[in-house]
Amino acid sequence: xxxxxxxxxxxxxxxxxxxxxxxxxxxxxxxxxxxxxxxxxxxxxxxxxxxxxxxxxxxxxxxxxxxxxxxxxxxxxxxxxxxxxxxxxxxxxxxxxxxxxxxxxxxxxxxxxxxxxxxxxxxxxxxxxxxxxxxxxxxxxxxxxxxxxxxxxxxxxxxxxxxxxxxxxxxxxxxxxxxxxxxxxxxxxxxxxxxxxxxxxxxxxxxxxxxxxxxxxxxxxxxxxxxxxxxxxxxxxxxxxxxxxxxxxxxxxxxxxxxxxxxxxxxxxxxxxxxxxxxxxxxxxxxxxxxxxxxxxxxxxxxxxxxxxxxxxxxxxxxxxxxxxxxxxxxxxxxxxxxxxxxxxxxxxxxxxxxxxxxxxxxxxxxxxxxxxxxxxxxxxxxxxxxxxxxxxxxxxxxxxx
Numbered sequence: 001x002x003x004x005x006x007x008x009x010x011x012x013x014x015x016x017x018x019x020x021x022x023x024x025x026x027x028x029x030x031x032x033x034x035x036x037x038x039x040x041x042x043x044x045x046x047x048x049x050x051x052x053x054x055x056x057x058x059x060x061x062x063x064x065x066x067x068x069x070x071x072x073x074x075x076x077x078x079x080x081x082x083x084x085x086x087x088x089x090x091x092x093x094x095x096x097x098x099x100x101x102x103x104x105x106x107x108x109x110x111x112x113x114x115x116x117x118x119x120x121x122x123x124x125x126x127x128x129x130x131x132x133x134x135x136x137x138x139x140x141x142x143x144x145x146x147x148x149x150x151x152x153x154x155x156x157x158x159x160x161x162x163x164x165x166x167x168x169x170x171x172x173x174x175x176x177x178x179x180x181x182x183x184x185x186x187x188x189x190x191x192x193x194x195x196x197x198x199x200x201x202x203x204x205x206x207x208x209x210x211x212x213x214x215x216x217x218x219x220x221x222x223x224x225x226x227x228x229x230x231x232x233x234x235x236x237x238x239x240x241x242x243x244x245x246x247x248x249x250x251x252x253x254x255x256x257x258x259x260x261x262x263x264x265x266x267x268x269x270x271x272x273x274x275x276x277x278x279x280x281x282x283x284x285x286x287x288x289x290x291x292x293x294x295x296x297x298x299x300x301x302x303x304x305x306x307x308x309x310x311x312x313x314x315x316x317x318x319x320x321x322x323x324x325x326x327x328x329x330x331x332x333x334x335x336x337x338x339x340x341x342x343x344x345x346x347x348x349x350x351x352x353x354x355x356x357x358x359x360x361x362x363x364x365x366x367x368x369x370x371x372x373x374x375x376x377x378x379x380x381x382x383x384x385x386x387x388x389x390x391x392x393x394x395x396x397x398x399x400x401x402x
Contacts (some may be wrong), residue, residue: 012046041109169381171329184224259313275382
């Protein structure tokens with residue numbers, strides 16, 4: 001295929017072997033990647049040769065399609081019947097249009113998400129290309145025009161602003177004793193047919209079925225996250241100079257729509273230049289952690305059957321966030337670019353990996369103004385929490401079961 005797969009910059013390559021280390025705010029979070037294992041971002045994905053042959057057989061200039069997203073989408077819609085009828089051609093068309101989108105911005109790239117779906121874009125916008133071909137077959141003219149508008153605005157946006165450096169907080173404060181996760185409940189869950197569900201490996205190498213994206217079964221499997229959150233609070237209180245306050249009023253810290261909650265606790269480091277943390281234990285069950293002044297991190301992120309998350313995987317993510325914040329590996333920035341988005345970056349306390357994100361905020365104007373003022377004091381990231389002095393007493397764990 002290589003000879004005709006030369007329509008985009010650089011040599012065509014395969015997808016990364018691990019999930020990308022960049023995460024998009026308010027979307028599924030990508031997996032941590034150790035720095036030693038980081039791969040170059042994929043901007044030109046191989047596998048679109050059958051689509052090139054299809055275009056050329058009809059006398060269509062595939063080079064023009066490669067440089068014009070509007071022409072590409074129009075061609076796909078016109079030929080959607082023939083393309084959708086051939087799975088191999090449909091896959092090649094998916095790769096082709098993903099490459100067209102990736103070519104619209106210099107930092108845009110392909111990503112593989114936790115559920116196996118492929119996305120293309122950058123922190124300003126991500127497009128799930130695996131659903132694009134099917135969506136074009138159902139979309140009307142207005143929907144396609146709206147997609148084109150979003151793509152064109154994204155391509156022209158100055159999200160980073162002139163000369164804005166990458167936000168790279170460096171964790172430097174390690175606790176004396178490591179956090180030990182409490183034992184999580186072990187239960188067997190079954191599907192409607194009575195067969196055991198192997199959460200975390202339900203789909204294997206296959207993509208999740210479309211109807212699994214809107215279904216949430218056995219949400220109770222995440223109940224152990226409450227136990228992990230309480231254990232983290234207890235650990236942080238014993239290891240660091242921090243004030244702990246259990247109070248439902250702290251729910252105002254969280255902007256994410258969480259529904260009902262059972263407990264809320266705020267941890268405020270005694271160093272004003274270190275990032276506070278607020279834990280909200282929801283009745284789903286789940287946990288939302290508000291880190292610093294602007295960003296909410298839900299656990300689980302989604303909980304739907306397609307994402308196939310487990311209590312263990314979500315506990316790991318929560319520990320990486322919380323311990324990374326305490327170690328000084330967390331930074332926030334606001335406002336960023338013309339759209340005045342907020343940005344965060346998180347580096348794991350043990351140096352095992354990092355991820356970041358950017359997006360619009362749901363906070364009030366007053367909260368945004370206060371955040372902007374406070375973040376001016378920590379432009380390179382929040383400070384690590386100060387370790388608790390030996391012999392200092394600690395408070396109680398808080399309300400509810402330990």
